[in-house]
Amino acid sequence: MKFTRRHFSLLAVIGVAAGCSKKPDASAGPEPITVFCAANLMKPVTEIAAQYQKELGVAVALQPGGSGTLLSQLQVAKKGDLFIAADDGTMNDAKSKQLVREVLPLVTQHPVVAVKKGNAKGIHTLADLAKGDVKLSLPDPGAASIGKVTKKLLGPQWQTLADKAAVMKTTVSDVAAGVQLGAADAGIVWDSTIGLFKELEAVELPELTKHRENASVGVLSFCNRPTEALKFARYLAAPDRGGQVFKKFGFATAGGDKWAVKPEMILYSGGVNRLAIEKLLQEFSDREGVGVTTVFNGCGILCAAMKTMGDSSNPKFPDAYYACDVCFVPPVAKYFPEAVLLTETKIVIAVPKGNPHHIGSLADLAQPGLRLGLCNAEQSTLGFMTHAILKNANVLESVTKNAVMQAPTADTLINEIRVGALDAAIVYQVNVQSQSERFEAIALPADMARAVQPFAVRADSENKQLSQRLLAFLKDHKQNFEKVGFVWTGSDELVPSDKLNIPSWLKQK
Numbered sequence: 001m002k003f004t005r006r007h008f009s010l011l012a013v014i015g016v017a018a019g020c021s022k023k024p025d026a027s028a029g030p031e032p033i034t035v036f037c038a039a040n041l042m043k044p045v046t047e048i049a050a051q052y053q054k055e056l057g058v059a060v061a062l063q064p065g066g067s068g069t070l071l072s073q074l075q076v077a078k079k080g081d082l083f084i085a086a087d088d089g090t091m092n093d094a095k096s097k098q099l100v101r102e103v104l105p106l107v108t109q110h111p112v113v114a115v116k117k118g119n120a121k122g123i124h125t126l127a128d129l130a131k132g133d134v135k136l137s138l139p140d141p142g143a144a145s146i147g148k149v150t151k152k153l154l155g156p157q158w159q160t161l162a163d164k165a166a167v168m169k170t171t172v173s174d175v176a177a178g179v180q181l182g183a184a185d186a187g188i189v190w191d192s193t194i195g196l197f198k199e200l201e202a203v204e205l206p207e208l209t210k211h212r213e214n215a216s217v218g219v220l221s222f223c224n225r226p227t228e229a230l231k232f233a234r235y236l237a238a239p240d241r242g243g244q245v246f247k248k249f250g251f252a253t254a255g256g257d258k259w260a261v262k263p264e265m266i267l268y269s270g271g272v273n274r275l276a277i278e279k280l281l282q283e284f285s286d287r288e289g290v291g292v293t294t295v296f297n298g299c300g301i302l303c304a305a306m307k308t309m310g311d312s313s314n315p316k317f318p319d320a321y322y323a324c325d326v327c328f329v330p331p332v333a334k335y336f337p338e339a340v341l342l343t344e345t346k347i348v349i350a351v352p353k354g355n356p357h358h359i360g361s362l363a364d365l366a367q368p369g370l371r372l373g374l375c376n377a378e379q380s381t382l383g384f385m386t387h388a389i390l391k392n393a394n395v396l397e398s399v400t401k402n403a404v405m406q407a408p409t410a411d412t413l414i415n416e417i418r419v420g421a422l423d424a425a426i427v428y429q430v431n432v433q434s435q436s437e438r439f440e441a442i443a444l445p446a447d448m449a450r451a452v453q454p455f456a457v458r459a460d461s462e463n464k465q466l467s468q469r470l471l472a473f474l475k476d477h478k479q480n481f482e483k484v485g486f487v488w489t490g491s492d493e494l495v496p497s498d499k500l501n502i503p504s505w506l507k508q509k
Helices: 005-021 039-056 067-077 088-096 145-154 156-164 172-181 226-237 242-248 271-288 299-309 362-366 381-392 396-400 410-418 429-433 464-475 478-483
Strands: 033-038 060-065 082-085 100-109 111-116 136-139 167-169 186-190 200-203 213-220 264-270 291-297 320-322 338-352 372-375 403-407 424-428 439-443 450-457
Touching: 033 039, 033 067, 033 226, 039 060, 039 172, 039 226, 039 242, 060 067, 067 082, 067 088, 067 145, 082 088, 082 226, 088 100, 088 145, 088 213, 100 226, 100 242, 100 464, 111 145, 111 172, 136 145, 136 156, 136 172, 145 156, 145 172, 145 186, 167 172, 172 186, 172 200, 213 226, 226 242, 226 271, 226 464, 264 271, 264 299, 264 464, 271 291, 271 338, 271 410, 271 429, 271 450, 271 464, 271 478, 291 299, 299 381, 320 464, 338 381, 338 410, 338 429, 338 464, 362 396, 372 381, 372 410, 381 396, 381 424, 381 450, 403 410, 410 424, 410 429, 424 429, 429 439, 450 464
Parallel strands: 033 060, 033 082, 136 167, 136 186, 264 291, 264 320, 372 403, 372 424
Antiparallel strands: 082 213, 100 213, 111 186, 111 200, 320 450, 338 424, 338 439, 338 450
16 A cells, blocks of 8 residues: 555554553653644644754654644543644633643734735735636635634625635645645635745735734643643743744744743732732642742832842842732832732731720720831831821821831731730731631721732743743632632733822822
8 A cells, every 4th residue: 555645644643642542651751742733833843843852852742633623632532731723712712611721822823815926816805716717725614723713804705705615624734735736726824824835925815914813832731741741832932942943934923931941930929918829839830840939028128129120131030020009010110011900908907806905996096005016118018008098097196106016018917916016907808817716807998998919920021921821820729819818809901000090199109
């Protein structure tokens, strides 16, 4: 029997599928990373995989196909490590079906019409594709992402073309190959596909050219080696590794993080967030195979540290900043121009169980002899907000005279109440909620005593995608925040730092 290229391709796919169920041979080195890859990205990904094996000694087994076809296979097989889809819609479908977790964008692309160089049939408009003497090849919207995207963009016009098409192919590569071989005069493909076929040129149509899709790689939810899978995904996206290969093949890269075998990122976080995120940060760093250096402190101290560094070129400058309240984002807004509002907590008066001094309001904190703890207004968000609350209540001077301690974080004040050194302190509700057997929380005016915690990623960070994945990881674990008493407000909306809703009495000069 004579074997064609197609036979060998099928054998390669069968070999990959079979390899998914085999136990790795310890003597043969690390088990290959199995990647289900959209057909039009196979050439660059194949080269990147070979480069990765040469550099790191880990093989990558590729299974090509149309994005839709691969998605269907993954739903059934539930085996493999990574999925590379050619469009956002297919990757979103994979996420909604809980087939993938982390997603890293690789390249951007848009639909064009492929014709042989010279464009002999004079195809320049959508109407030209419907001419009687034009043999049209279309991608199957049920199998290829380019077909699904184009069908959505063209609306009713798609059906006109589909009725007229001479053939419908399951992958974008098959569409392009058919045009190059002369089996079709024109076909709809990704713009990035044109560069993979020497005899083709692209015709841009206004109905298609403005639309952009990300081709992304996602870690499969049933992957049993997520750390290894994420390492290769980072390699694919890195501008100094996979990005160079994608560019060589004519792809527009989406912009990944600079390559490092073990990236090291820095997170600055207000002290109040420590209760919810400390264990999550360890889980994240273990899964990703990265280092996360976290500096917990009062936000005033954190902002001052950033300003002292001069600019973000300092290697100790944070990649991400998780503040105690939105009012401490503006001082560093030029580095963190957008934020996501994740959680909120109330500001309360903490007293020992039984409330021996019968404190019921801010005014009661001025009673003679009371040992009060406050956070420092210059060092912390809570101190800054407490100062503003007391000032607005016209009790600033009478209450602060009882402050025998001013600390940068609320947990210090809680410890001092526990050992009997303080009679009361103004803290966050989350500081006392889990210790109801020891403390009581006295509510303050609801319109003032609320802190909202924003998470922001530095605009020029070399670990920008990694920081964004940390944000996504935190959002996937909102139960950890609610368990310690935070109210979850997390959304996908990025709020410009200069548009954050900060009450006038909390705006810093």
